[in-house]
Amino acid sequence: MTKDFNIDDISNLASIHLEEKEKLKLQKDLEIVLEHVDALKNIDVKDEKIDIHPLSKVLELREDESTPSLSHEDAMKNSPETKDGHFVVPPSIE
Amino acid sequence: MNRNIPSISKLNNLFLDKELKPSELFEQVYENASFTESILHAHLELFYDEGLENSKKSDERFLKGESIGKLDGIPIAIKDNINVYGYKTTCSSKMLSNYVSPYDATVIGMLKETGSTFTGKTNLDEFAMGSSTENSAYGPTKNPWNPDYVPGGSSGGSAAVVSAGSAVASLGSDTGGSIRQPASFCGVVGFKPTYGTVSRFGLIAFASSLDQIGPITNTVDDARIIFDNIQGYDPKDATSIKPEYTEPKNKKLKIGIIKELMQEGVSEDSQNEVNKVTQLLENSGHEVVETSLPLTEMALSVYYLIAPAECSANLSRFDGVRFGLREPASGSYEMMNKTRAVGFGEEVKKRILLGTYALSAGYFDEYYGRALKVRSKIISDFQKAFDDFDFLISPTTPSPAFKFGEKTENPLEMYLSDLCTIPANLAGLPAISIPTGLSDNNMPLSIQLMGKPCSDYSLLDLAESIEDMVSFNHLPKMTKGDK
Numbered sequence: 001m002t003k004d005f006n007i008d009d010i011s012n013l014a015s016i017h018l019e020e021k022e023k024l025k026l027q028k029d030l031e032i033v034l035e036h037v038d039a040l041k042n043i044d045v046k047d048e049k050i051d052i053h054p055l056s057k058v059l060e061l062r063e064d065e066s067t068p069s070l071s072h073e074d075a076m077k078n079s080p081e082t083k084d085g086h087f088v089v090p091p092s093i094e
Numbered sequence: 095m096n097r098n099i100p101s102i103s104k105l106n107n108l109f110l111d112k113e114l115k116p117s118e119l120f121e122q123v124y125e126n127a128s129f130t131e132s133i134l135h136a137h138l139e140l141f142y143d144e145g146l147e148n149s150k151k152s153d154e155r156f157l158k159g160e161s162i163g164k165l166d167g168i169p170i171a172i173k174d175n176i177n178v179y180g181y182k183t184t185c186s187s188k189m190l191s192n193y194v195s196p197y198d199a200t201v202i203g204m205l206k207e208t209g210s211t212f213t214g215k216t217n218l219d220e221f222a223m224g225s226s227t228e229n230s231a232y233g234p235t236k237n238p239w240n241p242d243y244v245p246g247g248s249s250g251g252s253a254a255v256v257s258a259g260s261a262v263a264s265l266g267s268d269t270g271g272s273i274r275q276p277a278s279f280c281g282v283v284g285f286k287p288t289y290g291t292v293s294r295f296g297l298i299a300f301a302s303s304l305d306q307i308g309p310i311t312n313t314v315d316d317a318r319i320i321f322d323n324i325q326g327y328d329p330k331d332a333t334s335i336k337p338e339y340t341e342p343k344n345k346k347l348k349i350g351i352i353k354e355l356m357q358e359g360v361s362e363d364s365q366n367e368v369n370k371v372t373q374l375l376e377n378s379g380h381e382v383v384e385t386s387l388p389l390t391e392m393a394l395s396v397y398y399l400i401a402p403a404e405c406s407a408n409l410s411r412f413d414g415v416r417f418g419l420r421e422p423a424s425g426s427y428e429m430m431n432k433t434r435a436v437g438f439g440e441e442v443k444k445r446i447l448l449g450t451y452a453l454s455a456g457y458f459d460e461y462y463g464r465a466l467k468v469r470s471k472i473i474s475d476f477q478k479a480f481d482d483f484d485f486l487i488s489p490t491t492p493s494p495a496f497k498f499g500e501k502t503e504n505p506l507e508m509y510l511s512d513l514c515t516i517p518a519n520l521a522g523l524p525a526i527s528i529p530t531g532l533s534d535n536n537m538p539l540s541i542q543l544m545g546k547p548c549s550d551y552s553l554l555d556l557a558e559s560i561e562d563m564v565s566f567n568h569l570p571k572m573t574k575g576d577k
Contacts, residue, residue: 005451014406014450015413015427016443017435025440029505030448036506037395037461045467054289054303054473054522055547059332074196080420087415092426 005034098569099123099259102316106164109156116152116167119262120145120211123169127213127260130572136235136245136254138174139182140214145169148211155209164319166209171261173252174215175222176307177296178202185298186230187220189418189437199296200331201265201307201324208323213261216251220439221409222272222300224248225511228502229441237279238572239537243495246276246511252310253280257570263311263320267297269304270397271490271515274527274542277310279495281529281538281570283561284310285317285554286515288547289522290335292321293328301404302333304397304519314528314558321550337548342484347556349375350385350483355514364489367530367539371487374563382487387479389472393517396472398509399452399465400520405442406449412437444505469520476521480546485556488514490527490542494535514542524550526557529566538568 007027011018018026053059072085081088099122100108108114124142131137152167161167172178175185177195179202184190198206205212219229227235227250235250237243238258245254249266253276256264266273268286277284286308294305309320328334351372356365372382414420414433421436423429438446452461479486492513501507518525525544533539541560545553 007447010447010451010454013454014446015410015430015434016438016446017431018443019435022440022443026444026447029444030451032504032506033398033448033509034451037399037465040392040395040399040464040468043389043392043464043468043471045464045471048467048470050463050466051470051473052303053333054469054520055335057290057333057335061332062329070196076416077196078193078417080414080418089415089426090423090429 005030099262099312101313102164102168102262102319105168105262106166109161109167112156116156116211117146117149119167120149120169123213123259123261126258127255130238130258130260133241134236134238134254134258134572135233136217136251136258136260137171137214138184138186138217138232138251141181141212145211145213152209152211162209165205165323168210168262169213170205170210171213171216171252171255171264172202173218173249173264173266175218175267175298176202176265177298178212178215181215183215183298184232185221186218186232187437187439187442188231189412191419193417197296200293200328202296204324213255216249216255216264218251219248220442221298221405222248222267222269223405223441223445225271225275225508226498226501227251228498229439231439234498237495238570239281239495240571243497243537244279246279246495248272248276249310250276253277253282253284256280256282256310256312258572263309263316265307266310268306268308268519269301269401270519271512273308273310274490274515274525275512278490278527278529278540279538281566281568282310282312283314283317283529284308284527285321286518286525287321287325287550288337288524290333291325291337291548291550293331293334295328295330299408301401302408303404304401306519314526314554314561317526318551318554321554325550339551340546340549341552347380347484348482349380349382350479350486351382352390352486352488353384353386354388354390355488359492359510359513360489361493363494363533363539364492367541368487368489371530371541371560371564374560378559378563385479385483385486387475387517389468389475390517392468393472393520394509394513396465396468396520397512397516398448399461400469402445402449403452403462404449406446406453409442409446472517473521476517476523484545485553486544488542488544490514490540494533494537494539518544522547524553526553528557528561530564531566532568
């Protein structure tokens with residue numbers, strides 16, 4: 001089950017740059033965990049339903065009413081860089 | 095009462111009788127923190143000025159006979175993954191080292207209404223991922239019973255401050271045992287309420303279908319008082335429920351000992367505490383019978399697929415754009431990759447990678463989908479068990495607190511310390527850890543009780559009766575004056 005685990009592909013999907021030394025340790029640790037969770041393969045789950053909420057609660061939407069919320073200014077306060085009320089990021093087309 | 099600080103009800107009486115002022119209590123608690131913090135490192139930030147100011151407002155209310163309730167003037171510590179307006183919420187991560195919360199979590203707003211004061215924010219494993227606080231980017235918290243030992247985690251700071259008397263109570267969060275396991279290691283009470291009864295709004299999400307805020311306290315009654323003041327439906331949390339609390343049918347209770355949590359892998363010490371309490375319960379007229387929940391043995395595997403999968407989705411918001419750390423780079427994609435590389439610690443990266451893998455194309459059904467289905471089977475098993483039993487009993491942890499570095503080499507070793515607590519999170523059950531004794535090396539031992547969903551108050555009643563029978567009255571090494 002773990003033979004297809006490629007740390008480079010996964011770190012790329014997760015958008016986390018890893019150093020070579022880090023890769024070795026993480027690959028080893030993740031293989032240990034994946035080997036352990038392999039035990040689930042032996043459980044018969046045919047026709048089993050999936051519960052998203054552990055108490056099977058149907059998730060409700062709020063009423064469509066406007067209520068006080070964070071101000072634009074407060075919502076931007078923690079951003080590393082803003083300009084004219086917008087988030088500033090480095091170029092996305094390189 | 096088992097601490098050098100009285101229970102919340104007693105403190106309230108002292109305030110009402112004008113024998114103690116809330117500001118004097120706050121100063122005492124702060125002094126305790128000053129004595130112990132340099133060794134324990136349990137608080138990440140202390141709110142001295144605002145805390146003292148608020149406690150003086152409580153003084154005035156008691157003087158005028160206008161006190162709000164039992165929590166008025168009570169100093170409470172807050173785990174640093176719960177937002178308090180105007181203060182940092184770091185989640186013990188470099189990623190959020192400068193994040194200042196622009197709003198209050200729902201539980202914080204509710205506590206503010208009670209007149210309680212906050213001592214500060216407490217240390218945790220980064221983003222609540224860990225069982226020892228060794229994963230905090232700001233250094234570990236030490237166990238007040240012996241600083242060579244871990245306080246447990248992830249709410250290790252919240253448990254240590256209550257144990258050391260640096261707060262009367264604290265809030266923690268519990269995704270796989272993060273309230274109960276540290277409470278057990280630090281000799282205090284840790285209560286994880288039924289999933290959905292306490293709002294998660296303002297708790298930095300780790301695994302949303304498992305996360306639950308709850309209290310860590312000196313006594314079961316303290317836990318009941320805090321729970322009473324923070325529970326209730328919150329439209330801001332889509333998973334919040336409108337609880338209808340239940341009572342057992344009979345006064346004579348039927349309690350099941352979970353067989354799978356009383357076998358190899360669980361220390362004799364931990365098993366003995368369950369046997370000791372079983373005897374006391376039987377002496378009180380309750381029926382205690384062994385029962386089997388075979389899929390409990392799969393709970394750890396289910397958890398280590400579901401929790402990482404949800405964490406990989408939840409933590410994708412930390413991308414260096416809207417809040418938190420940003421590493422300089424020439425392009426957006428490079429910036430995100432570098433920011434997440436520098437901002438997250440090893441354990442967080444590990445769980446994000448594991449979750450990303452479990453959710454990736456071609457593996458979703460094999461891992462995440464299968465784990466969700468086994469989780470449903472585990473929930474069904476508990477439902478069936480509660481047809482026969484009012485409550486279930488087990489050890490809280492497979493062993494008492496371990497030493498620093500003892501379980502950091504192999505991830506499974508550390509994960510196994512949540513073996514007994516994870517099932518309640520998977521099934522959304524209320525569960526509580528109460529201290530019951532000491533090991534040969536003078537570290538606290540405990541038992542765990544679990545109830546059916548929304549049996550929270552009756553679970554607390556049973557826990558309180560055990561607390562009375564056990565009379566755990568030991569004090570940790572690290573209290574005021576014993577630096």
